[in-house]
Amino acid sequence: MKRKTLPLIALVAVLMLISSGLTLAAPAAPTIDWQSKVDSWVMDTARADGQTEFLVFLADQADLSAAAALTTKLEKGTYVYETLSSKAAETQGPVLDALQESGAEYRSYWVANMIWVRAGMDTVEAMARRADVSRIYANPTVHMEDPVEQVIDGPDSPDAVEWNIAKVNAPQVWAEGFTGQGAVIGGQDTGYQWEHPAIKNQYRGWDGSSADHNYNWHDSIHSGSGGSCGLNSPFPCDDSGHGTHTMGTMVGDDGAGNQIGMAPGARWIGCRNMDQGNGTPTTYSECYQWFIAPTDLNDANPNPAMAPDAINNSWSCPASEGCTDPNALLTVVNNVRAAGILTAHSAGNSGSACSTVNTPSAIYDASYSVGSTTSTDAISSFSSRGPVTVDGSNRLKPDISAPGSSVRSSYPTNTYATLSGTSMAAPHVAGLTALLVSARPDWAGNVDQLEDTINATALQLTTAQECGGIPGSQIPNNTFGYGRIDAYAAYQAAVNPTAVALSDFSGNPAAIPANALPMLALPAATGLALAGAYVANKRRRS
Numbered sequence: 407m408k409r410k411t412l413p414l415i416a417l418v419a420v421l422m423l424i425s426s427g428l429t430l431a432a433p434a435a436p437t438i439d440w441q442s443k444v445d446s447w448v449m450d451t452a453r454a455d456g457q458t459e460f461l462v463f464l465a466d467q468a469d470l471s472a473a474a475a476l477t478t479k480l481e482k483g484t485y486v487y488e489t490l491s492s493k494a495a496e497t498q499g500p501v502l503d504a505l506q507e508s509g510a511e512y513r514s515y516w517v518a519n520m521i522w523v524r525a526g527m528d529t530v531e532a533m534a535r536r537a538d539v540s541r542i543y544a545n546p547t548v549h550m551e552d553p554v555e556q557v558i559d560g561p562d563s564p565d566a567v568e569w570n571i572a573k574v575n576a577p578q579v580w581a582e583g584f585t586g587q588g589a590v591i592g593g594q595d596t597g598y599q600w601e602h603p604a605i606k607n608q609y610r611g612w613d614g615s616s617a618d619h620n621y622n623w624h625d626s627i628h629s630g631s632g633g634s635c636g637l638n639s640p641f642p643c644d645d646s647g648h649g650t651h652t653m654g655t656m657v658g659d660d661g662a663g664n665q666i667g668m669a670p671g672a673r674w675i676g677c678r679n680m681d682q683g684n685g686t687p688t689t690y691s692e693c694y695q696w697f698i699a700p701t702d703l704n705d706a707n708p709n710p711a712m713a714p715d716a717i718n719n720s721w722s723c724p725a726s727e728g729c730t731d732p733n734a735l736l737t738v739v740n741n742v743r744a745a746g747i748l749t750a751h752s753a754g755n756s757g758s759a760c761s762t763v764n765t766p767s768a769i770y771d772a773s774y775s776v777g778s779t780t781s782t783d784a785i786s787s788f789s790s791r792g793p794v795t796v797d798g799s800n801r802l803k804p805d806i807s808a809p810g811s812s813v814r815s816s817y818p819t820n821t822y823a824t825l826s827g828t829s830m831a832a833p834h835v836a837g838l839t840a841l842l843v844s845a846r847p848d849w850a851g852n853v854d855q856l857e858d859t860i861n862a863t864a865l866q867l868t869t870a871q872e873c874g875g876i877p878g879s880q881i882p883n884n885t886f887g888y889g890r891i892d893a894y895a896a897y898q899a900a901v902n903p904t905a906v907a908l909s910d911f912s913g914n915p916a917a918i919p920a921n922a923l924p925m926l927a928l929p930a931a932t933g934l935a936l937a938g939a940y941v942a943n944k945r946r947r948s
Contacts, residue, residue, distance in 0.1 A: 440534035447544035447728040452527040459545035461687060462501060462533050464519040467737060468493040470744040479851025482746035483710035487699040490741060491516040491708075501538065508532065513688075517695035518737040522688045543687065546728025550596065550648060550683035550721055551755050553825040554788045559814065565663035569781055570655075570809035574834060575894035576668050579841050582897065586669025588847060589840035591656050592714030592747075593833075594693035595649030595721070597625075597635055597678040600642035602650055604658035604666060604816040609642070610673040617641070620702040621712040624677045626692035633682040640703055642676050646683050647818050649676070651825055652720050654816030655833035656840070664822065666815045668837025668893070671844065675700065675714055685721055687729065690767075691738050698745045715850055716748040716839040719773070720829035722765040725796070732797040735766045743772040746851030750835040752828035753777045753804040754790035760873035760884065762790040763803040769794045774857055775803050778810025778831040779890050783867060786811045789828055792884035793874035800874060804887040806860060807867070808834035835860070838893050846900045863896040864889035 441449065444460075451458040468489045476482045494516035501521060505512045510525035522545065523529065534542050567577055579585075590610060600609050600623075607614070611622035625639045633645030644650045657674050658667035677693035679685045697717055699708035723729035742749055751773040756762035768775045768790070778786035789810065792803035810831030817823035838860060843850050861882075866889040869878035873885065882888045 440531055443534045443540070444530060444542040445544040445730050447546055447730050448530060448542055449527075452530055457524060457526050458530070459522070459524050459686070459688070460530065461543040461545055461691075461734070462521040462523055462539055463541040463543055463737075464497055464501065464521075465538055465540040466493065466497050467519050468741075470741060473744040473746075479713075479715070479746040480711055482744065482851050483698060483713050486741060486745040487708065487710045490519075490698075494519050497538070501533070501536065504532065504536075505529070515688075515691060515695060517691055517698065517741055520691075541731075543734045544728050544730055545686050545688050547684050547686055548721075548723050548727045548729065550646070550680055550685065551752075551827070551829070552683075553648070553827040553829065554755055554786075555812075555824075555826045557824040558817065559822040559824060567665045568814050570813050570834065571665065571668060573781065573809055574668075574838070574891050576837070576841065578894035579845070579897045580670075582845075584841055584844045584897065585671030586657065586837070586840035586844045587671040589669065589672045589843040589850075590714040591669070591672050591674045591836050591840050592676065592697045592717040593649060593653050593656065593674065593836075594677045594679045594690065594697070594717060594719060595652055596646035596680045596683060597639070597644035597649050598642040598653050598674075598676045599644045599650045599816075599818040599820075600676075602654070602816045602818070602820055603660040603662070604654050604664055604822075605650070605674065607661075608657040608659075608667075608670065608672065608674055610675050611642075621700040621709060622675045623703075624693065624696040624701065624705070626677060626679050626689040626696075627681045630681045630684075635678065639678065643678070644818050646680070647823065648683065648720065648829065649678070650818050651815045651823060652718055652829060652833045655813060655830065656718060656837040658816050664816075666822075668834055669840035669844070672837070672840035675712075680721065687723060687734050687766075690721065690723070690735065694738050694742050697747060698742060710745070713745065713747060715843045716750060716836045717742070718833050718836040719749055719751040719767060720827075720832055722752075722754055722768065724765045729766060732764075732766060732769060736770055739767050739770050739772045743853055746853060748836075748839050748853045748856055749773050750832045750839070751775050752832040755788040755827050755829075757785075757789045757791055758787050758871075760791050760871070761793060761795045763792050763794055764790070764796045769797060769799075769801070769803065771799075771801060774835060775805050775887075776810075776828060776832040776835050777804035777807040777886060778826075778828045779807045779867070779886070780811040781809070783865065783890055785867075785869060785885050786826070786828075788826070789831075789885075791871070791873050793876070795874075802874070802876065802882055802884055802887070805857070805882075806835060806864060806887045807831065807890045809890075834891060838891055838896060841893055842896060842900050845897055849900070859899050860891055860896050861888040863892055863899050865892050
């Protein structure tokens with residue numbers, strides 16, 4: 407009897423619940439605060455224009471921590487590429503299907519697990535409401551930070567090393583037989599006039615008789631006017647001049663006296679991330695992705711073995727132009743570093759106040775940010791200072807400094823120009839990286855080792871300016887970082903880790919500026935043993 411009456415009792419209870427207006431359905435999930443996941447710029451532009459561009463950042467991001475234990479640059483690059491691309495392939499399907507059904511325009515990326523989208527507010531909301539989406543980042547068009555000053559010179563042949571190259575003692579490294587041979591530098595900028603006499607022979611796509619741009623060039627400009635280069639240029643092209651100038655400082659030498667580059671024996675590859683000086687977080691990210699695993703001209707067959715040792719970045723993404731979330735490119739830059747690629751980045755031209763290093767990607771710990779110095783080793787007035795406060799980190803920046811005032815380098819078409827800006831300083835550091843990799847091929851992919859060596863051997867410069875509670879008399883400080891690079895001292899520490907002394911190119915100690923501190927002695931050891939004072943101040947990586 408009990409077996410028959412229990413179901414009846416249960417049925418009566420159900421009827422009573424229904425009659426009282428209650429239901430047996432599971433409680434409704436709390437309403438998702440989808441707007442908190444969306445950058446304000448996205449909301450504002452979608453309301454104003456009906457459509458906007460944004461990056462759908464997925465919650466499931468790849469764990470690349472295992473890359474640090476890998477020995478070679480190729481192992482790191484291959485692991486990072488395979489892990490990132492697999493994560494994107496495994497998780498983006500449902501999101502892509504939803505975007506396809508909505509009729510939105512989109513493009514998938516794997517450098518971080520994210521998707522570029524152009525659509526209206528309905529799609530923004532639909533994406534933000536998804537549990538597998540963590541953030542909707544803005545994708546504004548950002549104008550390049552123009553050089554502080556610019557003078558166009560004729561294609562003269564001074565038959566001398568430019569002052570800035572001599573200042574950092576690069577010729578002394580050349581005299582030891584290392585000019586960057588065996589190293590590859592990447593640049594993402596306004597493009598490059600690859601046939602310029604100062605950089606043509608150093609282009610990896612040129613063998614001396616014919617050009618092959620596969621794996622050596624990528625254009626991330628797919629819409630807009632494209633300027634004089636057009637869209638999707640199949641060969642390196644510069645519609646501004648800025649990129650050609652930076653590349654000259656990295657590798658330039660026309661063989662006729664214009665010795666403008668740090669590592670004239672290195673090879674270079676390039677990616678255009680700006681349309682007439684205007685880029686977006688997506689174009690920057692696309693270039694970063696291409697550098698991890700360069701592709702052919704059809705954007706197919708990615709190959710991490712073709713990745714560069716360092717990338718020069720002379721661009722910014724300020725909040726004033728829509729980059730309202732400072733972490734928009736953080737994962738991307740972290741992933742590039744995990745692949746064993748050093749990313750030199752101009753600190754910015756917003757000085758001289760404190761905390762003016764305030765835009766991606768210069769603000770990130772993974773970026774090796776570069777301030778600008780003058781011919782007398784003073785800080786350039788325009789050079790941005792730290793600490794980084796825009797993301798709440800109070801991170802010391804810049805990391806290092808290099809000449810950036812009145813730097814002469816290559817410029818379209820087949821001429822030269824003298825420019826000033828931190829965009830002129832950062833290429834020195836990318837070039838120095840190539841010199842070190844040339845002398846120590848086993849250091850390729852070891853970004854920490856390369857940066858630590860450059861930091862430890864820099865000409866330590868001080869200032870009366872105090873920023874972020876750190877006295878300018880301390881090394882590092884928020885004006886110069888660890889100081890102005892010294893290529894020869896870094897080379898000596900790399901090949902013979904014994905005590906090294908400060909010197910200028912002429913070897914005259916009297917030329918050392920008054921604001922310079924004695925360099926740390928580097929004791930003999932396997933690899934580079936940093937002195938205790940340096941270790942105490944060494945950047946800690948998360």
